[in-house]
Amino acid sequence: MSEAAEFRADTRAWLQENCPPDARGNGVIPWGSSKIELPTDSRVWLENMANKGWTVPTWPKEYGGAALDSAQYLILMEELRRINARAPLTGRGVYYIGPTILEFGTDEQKARWLPGMARGDGGWCMGYSEPGAGSDLASLSTKAVREGDQYIINGRKTWTSEAMYGDYIFALARTDSTVAKHDGISLILIDMNQPGVQVRPIRLISGDSPFCETLFEDATARVSDIIGPVNGGWTVGKRLLQYERSMHAGINISGTQGRVVDTPLSEIFSGLLPTADDSSRILDNDQRSTLLNQQMRHRAYEITQRRAIEETQARAPGFTSSVLKLIGTRLKQERDELHLAALGFDGLGWEGEDIPKEALKHTRTWLQNKSLTIAGGTAEIQLNIIAKRVLGLPDA
Numbered sequence: 001m002s003e004a005a006e007f008r009a010d011t012r013a014w015l016q017e018n019c020p021p022d023a024r025g026n027g028v029i030p031w032g033s034s035k036i037e038l039p040t041d042s043r044v045w046l047e048n049m050a051n052k053g054w055t056v057p058t059w060p061k062e063y064g065g066a067a068l069d070s071a072q073y074l075i076l077m078e079e080l081r082r083i084n085a086r087a088p089l090t091g092r093g094v095y096y097i098g099p100t101i102l103e104f105g106t107d108e109q110k111a112r113w114l115p116g117m118a119r120g121d122g123g124w125c126m127g128y129s130e131p132g133a134g135s136d137l138a139s140l141s142t143k144a145v146r147e148g149d150q151y152i153i154n155g156r157k158t159w160t161s162e163a164m165y166g167d168y169i170f171a172l173a174r175t176d177s178t179v180a181k182h183d184g185i186s187l188i189l190i191d192m193n194q195p196g197v198q199v200r201p202i203r204l205i206s207g208d209s210p211f212c213e214t215l216f217e218d219a220t221a222r223v224s225d226i227i228g229p230v231n232g233g234w235t236v237g238k239r240l241l242q243y244e245r246s247m248h249a250g251i252n253i254s255g256t257q258g259r260v261v262d263t264p265l266s267e268i269f270s271g272l273l274p275t276a277d278d279s280s281r282i283l284d285n286d287q288r289s290t291l292l293n294q295q296m297r298h299r300a301y302e303i304t305q306r307r308a309i310e311e312t313q314a315r316a317p318g319f320t321s322s323v324l325k326l327i328g329t330r331l332k333q334e335r336d337e338l339h340l341a342a343l344g345f346d347g348l349g350w351e352g353e354d355i356p357k358e359a360l361k362h363t364r365t366w367l368q369n370k371s372l373t374i375a376g377g378t379a380e381i382q383l384n385i386i387a388k389r390v391l392g393l394p395d396a
Helices: 003-018 040-052 070-082 092-104 107-119 233-249 285-311 320-348 357-373 379-390
Strands: 124-127 143-147 150-157 168-174 185-191 197-202 211-222
Touching: 003 040, 003 070, 040 107, 070 285, 092 107, 092 124, 092 168, 092 233, 143 168, 150 168, 150 185, 168 233, 185 211, 185 233, 233 320, 285 320, 320 357, 320 379
Parallel strands: 124 168
Antiparallel strands: 143 150, 150 211, 168 185, 197 211
């Protein structure tokens, strides 16, 4: 038996024994927040995988990982999907700031923060965008002023996802206002459970409030919790964004991504579109052609994902993440449009007893997913990165 085959057999046997039946299929995926009580199945699954090192399977063992290589990681993902297991842990800790600390942090910072992230001890938020600094992030005005062995932070961040449940936030703040705007920024870790941090949910048109405004009013952070060099946060922050895009693209191998959440198109459209009496062949040629085209593009996307993971030597695949992030989010939005069209008049409803609950749920999903080409870097930003960094095109 080859080494890969042996690893697969051992992985399959371990998952069969240690993945609770209720942790397979849809359900809660923890992201570490101490403010969210987990159901028993999710808590047990998280504990089992953390003890195995498989919440962050490619991290070094001393920081809570299992030191798996890319081939072993792919086998683990395949075996998780085979039993439809949920990811044991998700969030900005294991996917964003954790890999950034691995790359830029000191030994003390790695020992302080990473093992807890691997166990899901604390939920992390991202403090980048501000009311006056979105795509032009270097124009941020949040300040961190050093006083002794700590920084005093004042400012405001917006679109802070799940901040109402956050325990910690990694934020870009201005630590030097006398230099060029890109040169006076630092990436700093801040405890959100202090009087100087206030969170205000932002109500969206879809009815949900995953985003918040986060205010810092004399909040404090330790000097030792700046990641990377002081005033070098622009470089560190851009690298973190690569990890973010990699997660959106499904190719960040820092955490366990678990099952594929997309329902097969054949299931989505079963019973929604007219078919021939003796087969599942969709009668309308245009609809059939559109669905087939979507399936082929999605399959090509999946193959490209796998190739990117196999070729990844570092824990983030560089600018490939921008390509996959852009295409992946557009495919999801196209999928929503197809589903909405198949629902007919039921897909136009917002409330009411006459409209099926699943149709109402999808309408909200369709509307919420319009933000996918904004969240994690706008489509325009990704196109600029692809043009400059992948294709090598000159600036206009």
